[in-house]
Amino acid sequence: MYSSETEGISQDNISAELHAVNLINMPPFSRLNPRIWFAQVDVQFQRRKIRSQTSKYSFVLGLLPTEFSSEVSDLIDNVPAFNAYDHLKQAIVQRTSLSDEKRLQQLLHECELGDKSPSQLLRYMRHLAVPYKVDNVFLKEIWLQRFPTVVRQILCASSQFLDLESLAGMADKM
Numbered sequence: 001m002y003s004s005e006t007e008g009i010s011q012d013n014i015s016a017e018l019h020a021v022n023l024i025n026m027p028p029f030s031r032l033n034p035r036i037w038f039a040q041v042d043v044q045f046q047r048r049k050i051r052s053q054t055s056k057y058s059f060v061l062g063l064l065p066t067e068f069s070s071e072v073s074d075l076i077d078n079v080p081a082f083n084a085y086d087h088l089k090q091a092i093v094q095r096t097s098l099s100d101e102k103r104l105q106q107l108l109h110e111c112e113l114g115d116k117s118p119s120q121l122l123r124y125m126r127h128l129a130v131p132y133k134v135d136n137v138f139l140k141e142i143w144l145q146r147f148p149t150v151v152r153q154i155l156c157a158s159s160q161f162l163d164l165e166s167l168a169g170m171a172d173k174m
Contacts, residue, residue, distance in 0.1 A: 027040065028065075029068060031098070032098075035093050038092075053082075068096055071096055072091045107132075118172050122168045125142065140164050140167070151174060
């Protein structure tokens, strides 16, 4: 079992950190981008001066929905003696992130405009495309396919004069 003595942090400091942790208001965990979620959590830890691996571990574990905590049950049943939070964070990111295959499938077939603005859709598609180093020409083609024919024709006519971000901005105004 992990203990505060292992970290060299006093029980008073742990209590103060646990109180500070209770003041943090975080968005719910999302499988869409666990790395970004952890970046938000880490900023909150820094702002509240929470440095204890135990406090961080406990906080994150308390936020995880059951379907995600089962992904790291090995680290729950056998809490690492050192750097418990770092181990938990790494495992959650690795085990709950979309696989490259699923990202590609979403990029090519499942990305829909829906309630998103065209620029939001483009950013999401860029996020999905990261592992593949997709160039802007290919990304523009699959992005344009998400629009109705009339909108696509207008955007295609303008695309020779505008970069992809400007094109997305133009589409946002339509």
